[in-house]
Amino acid sequence: MYSPLVQLDDELQYRELYNKIYCKETIYTYDGYVVSFSPKTFDHAFFSSSNRRVRDKSIFNTERATRILWIKKVLEDATLTLYAGWDTTRKKYDASRRVCLVTDDGYVVVLRKASKIKFIFVTAYVIDSDEVKQKIMASPIWSHNT
Secondary structure, three states: OOOOOOOOOOHHHHHHHHHHHHHOOOEEOOOOOEEEOOOOHHHHHHEEOOOOOOOOOOEEOHHHHOOOOHHHHHHOOOOOEEEEEEEOOOOEEEEEEEEEEEOOOOEEEEEEEOOOOEEEEEEEEEOOOHHHHHHHHOOOEOOOOO
8 A cells, every 4th residue: 555544534524634734735746846736626536426427526535535645645756657647628638737646556646737836736536447547557658848
């Protein structure tokens, strides 16, 4: 396991922890980028849809929430591979999206580039299929030059 899991009582406690660690502190990647976290992003990162096609994000996802501290650890880990993200709307790779994959655990952290020195946290999740993992690993390697 990449890092210990966090076991809290309910969604509110996870939300408070997220706000305390990520929204009120300055977080940096291992290579010096500032990462901005919004309280609103909690719902996108820690809720899942009952149906992937609907994307309603109506169910609190404990599997994601217990890995809440992994996000910062992943961002600070220089040994992990970074990939260009996939833009589902335009159906192509998007170098302004930085995807970090913890291969053994199938955990993903997605960032969107906001400027030359700043990223915005988009989401983090555990991959639910080998097909998705293979697609990420087949993506272009993310480059600082984009």
